[in-house]
Amino acid sequence: MAAAAPTMNADRRWLFGPVSDLLFGCGIAYIGIFALLSFGFNAVEAAIPMGSxxxxxxxxxxxxxxxTLLRVYERREDRRAYTIFTIYATAVIWAAFAVGVHNALVGSLMFTLYITWSPWHYTGQNYGLAVMFLGRRGVKVSPLAKRLLYLSFIFSYGVVLVTLHGGGGTAGYTGLAADAGSYRLMQLGMPVGIATLLYWALTAGFVGTLGTAVIMLLRVAPLRDLTPTLVLVFSQALWFLIPVLARSSGKLQDVAPLSLRHAEYAALWIVLAHSIQYLWVTTFYAARDEGVAGRTRYYVKALLAGSAIWGIPTLIFAPSALGHAPYDLGLFMVVAAAVNLHHFVLDGAIWKLRDSRIAKILMRTANHQTDNELDTGPSRGFGKPIVWAMGVAGLVVLVGGDLERQYGVNRATERGDYERVELAAERLAWIGRDGPHLHHNLALLAQTRGDLVTAESELLESLDRYETKNAWHSLGSLRLGQGRSAEALKAFEGALRLNPYLLMSLVSASQASLNLGDSDGAIRYLQRATALAPGDRGLKQSLMKIRRTHGDQWGISIHSPAPRDSRAPGRLP
Structure with missing residues (x-):
């Protein structure tokens, strides 16, 4: 039987064709999304809310x-060729993960490395594709022009790096909430003066190197052949440099995807654009000569492999199993760090255009042999039932968990449906995701409908699973409202033990102390509160009134203790 003819586009300047390549590979689809977010953000967010x-x-x-996992592990020859990455580097990363779910310092270091490396991973992919398109068009790029183009991408990343570690935090970059429980982003703390100097020097370097590289390229190739590369350069700037400049300077904040307020939602679209771009090029590499059925089969395998590496660790290292930190207070952050670091290491090793096999496929011009001459079929034995069963289990955990969180928790909480949230807690417990925040929500719902006994029980359940300042404060507020001031004070002290600068707990602890007749204690708490909020006139007036009515009445010193039973209870003014 004759071999089937290849189905890829006959124009070797493109992978799948100009439309799909420009939309998904070069980023025009994201440029369109950027425009939609700019002019109709509310409509887009209403149609696709964060949870969905x-x-x-x-x-x-x-x-x-x-x-990436399929690219490295599916073929026996690839597993052997990249042994140092597929076995040794993988073992180091996941061993660090196993430690990190129990040790906040290790977990935070992993998370910091992930957040710092991530924009470089995106940048490297854009640069590699930019060079690929030049190569497929036969553009003779001089070493100097190539070096300048590369430097422009490096400078673009450098601006993000300075923003991350120069005091701007993740807000200027993506708006990511980089703090969960004891896990956090560990910034380098770059001095402001140095960070500002680097910030503008890198921005100028980007403009200068890119402008020079484009001029040099225009001398050797028509604009038509440079279009995909220039679109990729613009996408790179729209992903990183332009949003960082806008948020850091406070300019263009009325443009939603550039505003600090909507940074997290806009970042999700960038992640999506990067992922689509990655699938576009890997699908060409792995299934370029196959039809819809073959590419669908490849997508399903990639979906199950990705689901396994994301879903299975959250099951194994849930607090009810081998872990310690709840899913939403550290576990997810460490899983995300491990998965991405593993992905970055493997990706950096396998996608090298100087690799002859990759170059023959991705850099193909009309003068090269056909794609069918390259054998990229999988080795036998991979795809054992247990591997794909893990993928299915991971997919169920991920989809089921997010659906239950979105509809069983978030939306049910909005409408005050206690029973539905309680059912969601039971279901999420099956996959180790019923964290302390969920039981805190149940407590607030119970309190809203007047069931204080259930509210207190859920707060204690929340604290039993993982101590949080908000649960301690809510427990103190509930007990204070019931006149149980001594127990309330202990709860407020629990919140302040976790966060000594929690203003609401300082004020409430002062009231509880006053109720117990401890005016010195009330004064000490209010002094700390006024130090945190020096412009709050109400706090200052309350502090002065306690000093006047209690300090003068009993002749006590503000700093000297007195018998707690020698004073009458009072009320915080």
Missing amino acids: FLILSLFVSGPHYGA
Whole structure:
């Protein structure tokens, strides 16, 4: 039987064709999304809210991680060729993960490395594709022009790096909430003066190197042949440099995807664009000569592989199993760090255009042999039932968990449906995701409908699972409202033990102390509160009134203790 003819586009300047390549590979689709967000942000967010977006991203971002796993582990020759990465580097990363779920310092270091490396990973992919398109068009790029183009991408990343570690935090970059429980982003703390100097020097370097590189390229190739590369350069700037400049300077904040207020939502679209771009090129590499059925089969395998590496660790290292930190107070952050670091290491090793096999496929011009001459079929034995069963289990955990969180917790909480949230807590417990925040929500719902006994029980359950300042404060407020001031004070002290600068707990602890007749204690708490909020006139007036009515009445010193039973209870003015 004659071999089937290849189905890829006959124009070797493109992978799949100009439309799909420009939309998904070069980023025009994201440019369109950027325009939609700029002029109709509220409509887009209403149609695809944050919770629904996260569910949607499982079917795009997940397979993009799975595609790397397939590229490295599916073929026996690839597993052997990259042994140092597939075995040794992998073992180091996941051993660090196992420690990090129990040790906040190790987990925070992993998370910091992930957040710092991530924009470089995106940058490297854009640069590699930019060079690929030049190569497929036969553009003769001089070493100097190539070096300048590369430097422009490095400078673009450098601006993000300075923003991350120069005092701007993740807000200027993506708006990511980089703090969960004891896990946090550990910034380098770059001095402001140095950070500012580097910030503008790198921005100027980007403009200068890019401008020079484009001029040099225009001398050797028509604009038509440079279009995909220039679109990729613009996408790179729109992903990183332009938003960072806008947020850091406070300019263009009325443009939603550039504003600090909507940074986190806009970042999700960038993640989606990167993932689609990655799937676009890996699908060409792995299934370029196959039809829809073959590419669908490849996508399903990538989806299951990505689901396994994201979902299974959260099951194994849930607090009820081998872990310690709840899913939303550290576990997810450490899983995300491990998955991404593993992805970055593997990706950096395998996608090298100087690799002859990769170059023959991705850099193909009309003068090269056909794609069918390259054998990229999988080795036998991979795809054992247990591997794909883990993928299915991971997918169920990820999709089921996010759906239950979105509809069983968030939306049910908004409408005050205690029973539905309680059912969601039971279901999420099956996959280790019924963290302390969920029971805190149940407590607040119970308190709203007047069931204080259940409210207190849920707060204690929340604290039993993992101590949080908010649960301690809510417990103190509930007990204070019931006149149980001594127990309330202990709860407020629990909140302040976790965060000594919690203003609301300082004020409430002062009231509880006053109720117990301890005016010195009330004064000490209010002094700390006024130090945190020096402009709050109400706090200052309350402090002065306690000093006047209690300090003068009993002749006590503000700093000297007195018998707690020698004073009458009072009320915080």
